[in-house]
Amino acid sequence: MTRNHNISRRAFIAGTGGAVLTAFLAGCGASNSGTSDSSDSSNAASGGKKIYVLTPSEDHGWTGSVATFAKEKIADVNKEGKYTAELQTADSASKQISEVEDILAGDTSQIAGIVIQPMDDTLQSAIQSIVDAGIPYVAFDRIIEAVASTAVSNVKGDNEGIGAGSASYFVDNGMKPGDKVYVYEGDTSSVTTLRDKGFTEFVTGKLDFDGKKIDDASKWSDSDTASISKSGAMNWSRSDTKAAFESLMSDDSNADIKWFYAEDDELAMGILEALNGGGISDATKEKIFATKPYITGCGGLDEYYEVIRGNSYQDIVKNLGGVMSVTYSPSMIQTAIQDLIDHLDGKQVTQDHVIKCENVTKDNVDKFQSFK
Structure with missing residues (x-):
């Protein structure tokens, strides 16, 4: 979807992410369950x-x-x-x-x-x-x-844009070449591949976000990207991500990871639930919070937007550097329908119609529509 999340996403999925195709096909990019x-x-x-x-x-x-x-x-x-x-x-x-x-x-x-x-x-x-x-x-x-x-x-x-947006946010908040980054991936589709690629290509200076490229002083070499670790397919699942984060932190040497790029808002919520639950020791949580880690997602999930708005999980967020999402809205389907109508009415439409994504932070979250 997630979502495409590729993604993306999807992606998307995500990338869609966007979301989640039970999670995402997305986006936010997976298969949906339930009755027809x-x-x-x-x-x-x-x-x-x-x-x-x-x-x-x-x-x-x-x-x-x-x-x-x-x-x-x-x-x-x-x-x-x-x-x-x-x-x-x-x-x-x-x-x-x-x-x-x-x-x-x-x-x-x-x-x-x-x-x-x-x-x-x-x-x-x-x-x-x-x-x-x-x-x-x-x-x-x-x-x-x-x-x-x-x-x-x-x-x-824009599944690549989702990765680039997260990377741009991290760099703006002090991420340096070779810093440890952990990526929670959506699935094994092209949505995830594109969302991975967008992150790497932004930090190495090959891709811009919102019209801007990384500055030379912050640019990563190809060898620097070896510090980026990936979870493997989380299947756009919050519960899978929660379990994977708890497993990662069972080795408290991982508690110094500062940058967590989740390729869907559901996956970001899985991290927050793990930090809020009892599956990680208090001693390890203290080490995690000492780094003031950052978490990004994508998609537009209202529950995660509530975190960004400052209305939930604030006991956790106060110990973080920040939380952010990248847009990958399911409302894009309306654009798809309009493209068909425009074509039927004899108007020119773009065949490769990629919808730009934007970073959603506490400063601008009220400008964006979320979904339940």
Whole structure:
């Protein structure tokens, strides 16, 4: 998603992260659980050909919120009346493939287009069947590279930007070349690969964030990046990250790590829960807090934004250097739907539509929309 978290994400996932595809496909980039749900509750009696929007189930976290934001946009489309829009959700890739097959089995002359957030890469053949039927489509979040060139638009968050944003935040707060960094990764998808890459390429000066590159004095050499450690796939899971952080800190020689880059807000919450729980000794916690560590996430999870806002986990946050998130909002699905409508209306759209991400801190968090 997470999310894409790649991611990304996703990513995203994340990178989406964005979120979480139970967590993220994202973002915030994984597969969603829960029962299948096909909903046309927002399908008003309106004229025009039909637009189908296909997402994972409206369940929870980043991915579930994609469907929620899709409903808002679908209601607007149906109110306008030029097209009839319908949301269909699925709890598995096989269910989503069946949805595509059922749509194409009907009268395709009445289909204006399809917006799809693929559950995973097994949707490649189903997407190719959309192309073969001559139906325009927009891909959202998880982009399947083998068919990406056939899409009207591939809408996704900036998974590399998520890594670069976290690295930029760390550097702004004093991270030096060769400092210990621990990365909590989302999964094994391209979302995570891109979120990893963005962090490394920012600190080595190959990538900018928000129009700025790292200054020469703070730039890392390739050998400096050996101090960046990675968790392996946390499956966009808060509980997995909590357990992994507790395990990491069972060796108190790791208590001096100052920079924790979590590739999704759920993973950041896992770190906070570990610090708030009883799985780490008080003596080790004292050593951790003595370093005043920093934690970053991404996605827009309201629970984590509440931490950034100063409304929760403040007994922990007061012992930290700072907490931050990078945007990778599930509301991007609305951009994907609009890209399809713009294409249908004869307007120019960007095929590789990467949505810029921003750093969310205590100073600007009130400017950003979160999701439950």
